[in-house]
Amino acid sequence: MNEAIIRTENLSKVYEAGSVRTPALRGVSLEIPRGSFTAIVGPSGHGKSTLMHLIGGLDRPSGGSVFITGVEIGGLDNASLARLRAGKIGFVFQFFNLLQGFTAAENVEIAMMLAGVPERDQADRAAALLAKVGLADKADARPGQLSGGQQQRVAIARALANDPDILLMDEPTGNLDSAAEAGIMKILLALRDQGKTVVIVTHNDEIAGRADRVVRVRDGALSR
Numbered sequence: 001m002n003e004a005i006i007r008t009e010n011l012s013k014v015y016e017a018g019s020v021r022t023p024a025l026r027g028v029s030l031e032i033p034r035g036s037f038t039a040i041v042g043p044s045g046h047g048k049s050t051l052m053h054l055i056g057g058l059d060r061p062s063g064g065s066v067f068i069t070g071v072e073i074g075g076l077d078n079a080s081l082a083r084l085r086a087g088k089i090g091f092v093f094q095f096f097n098l099l100q101g102f103t104a105a106e107n108v109e110i111a112m113m114l115a116g117v118p119e120r121d122q123a124d125r126a127a128a129l130l131a132k133v134g135l136a137d138k139a140d141a142r143p144g145q146l147s148g149g150q151q152q153r154v155a156i157a158r159a160l161a162n163d164p165d166i167l168l169m170d171e172p173t174g175n176l177d178s179a180a181e182a183g184i185m186k187i188l189l190a191l192r193d194q195g196k197t198v199v200i201v202t203h204n205d206e207i208a209g210r211a212d213r214v215v216r217v218r219d220g221a222l223s224r
Contacts, residue, residue, distance in 0.1 A: 004031035004067075005165060005197050006055055011064035013050050013220075024050040026220040027064065032199060032213075034165070037192040039211035040201045047220040048201045049170055055199070056089055056168045057081050069165065086115050090159030094171040096151045098143040104130060104154045105139040111161035129157040133187055149180025156187060167191060169200040173207065185210060 013025040025047045032038050040048050053059040054066055057073050066073050068088055073081060098107050108126035117125065130139050133153040143151050152172055159167055169188075173181040185207060192198050192212075200207065208214050216223045 002033035002035050005034040005069055006030075006032040006199070007067040008051075008055070009065045009067075011051070011054060011066060012062050013047075013054060013059070014062045024220055025054070025061075028217075028220075028222055029064075030215060030222065032197065034197055035192065035195050036212045037188065037198045037210070038200070038213050038215060039208040040199065040215045040217060041203070041205075041208050042217035042223070044203070047217050050220075051217060052168055052170050052199070052201050056091060057085050058091075086162055088164055089166045089168060090162065090164040092152070092155050092159045092167065092169040092172045094174045096143070096148075096155045098151055098154060098158075100143050103140050103142055104135060104146070104157075107143075107154055108158045108161055111158045115162035117161065125161075126157070129160050130154070132160070133157045134183070147180065149176050149183055152176060152180070152184055153187065156184070160191075164196070166197045166199065169198070171201055171203070173202070173204060181207075 009029050011025055011028040012023070015022045015024055028051060040051060042048050054061050061074060068084060071084065073084060076084065099110065102110065105123070105126045108129055109122045112122045112125060127136070127139060130136055133156050135150060135153050135157070138146060138150060146154065173184050176184065188198050188200070189210065202208060
């Protein structure tokens with residue numbers, strides 16, 4: 001059994017707006033093994049994306065702990081947390097979030113610049129990552145010239161810019177047709193086979209069925 005690369009203990013999150021308190025997560029404890037493909041599933045508004053954001057250090061919990069490669073990230077200051085994200089985690093979101101005025105290669109290169117990859121290495125590495133996701137011939141295309149599936153492939157290449165151990169994905173196939181979805185799944189399974197830890201939030205039962213394990217979230221808690 002692989003060791004847990006992600007672990008949460010009694011994790012909770014409460015959103016506050018004035019006097020209104022809205023619990024989003026209620027005491028979630030889980031372990032995600034290194035090199036696994038995990039799907040987080042459940043109804044809309046029940047805490048899946050909140051769990052993803054807390055695991056990725058994009059938000060801070062109201063209670064409990066998150067450990068990434070054994071490091072409890074809640075105790076890190078903002079700069080240390082940013083360094084951990086840059087070194088360990090790649091993010092892919094439903095709406096791609098590509099920079100429209102830049103080419104596919106430039107979108108990947110910008111992520112490398114932010115991750116501290118030497119400038120002399122950026123172009124070659126971006127080309128290699130685009131080839132990995134099947135877009136070697138689209139390096140000079142801008143997002144508006146690409147299909148939804150192709151844009152998501154660029155987003156995956158960008159997420160791999162820092163060679164992360166963990167790839168976190170929030171509904172990455174939600175806007176894609178079945179053919180594009182199948183292409184993304186093929187990439188994700190290949191990344192898992194190469195040792196990456198893939199965690200995906202999804203409503204799609206077919207995607208969840210391809211995962212090594214399924215984490216079900218309902219009313220902010222884990223359910224069977």
